[in-house]
Amino acid sequence: MVKGALDIVVLIRRDHAELRSVLNRVAAGGADDRWVTFSHLSDLLIRHEVAEELVVYPELLKLRGGSAVTHSRLEDQAVIERLLIALDRQEFDTHSFELTAARLGLDVLEHIGKEDAQVLPLLETKLGRRRRSALGRRFLEVEHSVPSSGASPTARRPTGATIVDRTSVISTWMRDSAAVSDLAC
Secondary structure, eight states, X not given: OOTTTTOHHHHHHHHHHHHHHHHHHHTSSOHHHHHHHHHHHHHHHHHHHHHIIIIIHHHHHTSTTHHHHHHHHHHHXXXXXXXXXXXXXXXXXXXXXXXXXXXXXXXXXXXXXHIIIIIHHHHHHHSOHHHHHHHHHHHHHHHHHSOXXXXXXXXXXXXXXXXXXXXXXXXXXHHHHHTSGGGOO
């Protein structure tokens, strides 16, 4: 394993780079290609945001200056979640879906930029290498345990609701997971 590969800061930067890359690909290609890319984006985004909410933000609340940053970034994530829920209720490849998806993309990019500028420097400067590695391990555990959309990337593009209430499933999973006492690193 590469040195620093489990560092929470390295992992978040890697996720942010991947999210930016996938966002750039969403608009390219035909409708079927865009469905596959959008499904991948949704899964990445949901897994990343859940891991941040369960691992990163509780840690930031403990740090001097972390409370205001945490609350602001959680507000961003709430907006992103509402947009995902709105997309759940729209048919893929319609004008309404495209407008909401474009708004989602812009909000995700803005949120990532704020995390890069505010969250990552706090984690880098206020936490030691061992703590960042422990958080990184937990972050990966959560990302890998979040339920996926269940949408097959090879499936034909959907008609009707696209994500089929995935965000409701994720919200329930988060609530149940947060009740488990082993979430602390």
